[in-house]
Amino acid sequence: MRFIVDDALWLPEYVRDRLKSEESNRVNKNGEYVLTSDRKRTQMANLDDCMDKLHEILIRMAELPKLPDAETLERLERIAGNNRRKVNKQFQSQKKSSRRVSRDD
Structure with missing residues (x-):
């Protein structure tokens, strides 16, 4: 499939961009996302399986990342x-070392 x-203009742009970046090995040069399935015995059943896979992938791409918690923010501030x-x-060290007279002068 x-x-x-x-x-797919019905998808938000961030979902399309994320799909193309995270699943780049499945997107060909024409911008087609290629899915395959051979779990079932019939072509229609495999097509339904591909639709289910695509649905799960799109739901995963639409999830927004969680914001960092207070502990993580505090650690980043400390770093x-x-x-x-x-x-x-x-x-300060470079400023003071530039004032020193070297023995070579």
Whole structure:
């Protein structure tokens, strides 16, 4: 079964973009999402199976990522603070080392 992602205007744009990026190995050069199934004995049953797979994939792509919790945000702030401190410390060190007279001069 082939599903043309760009022609599916009924899907939100972020779902189409996410489908093309996360499932890029199944999207061909023409922008068709290719699904196959051989679980059943008949072609119509396999087509129904492909439709079920596509439905599950679209639901998964439509889910929005969870926001980070307070603990994660606090940890990220602490890491950013440490990085700022290290950069400031390195700047001060370079400033002081530039004032030193070297023995080669």
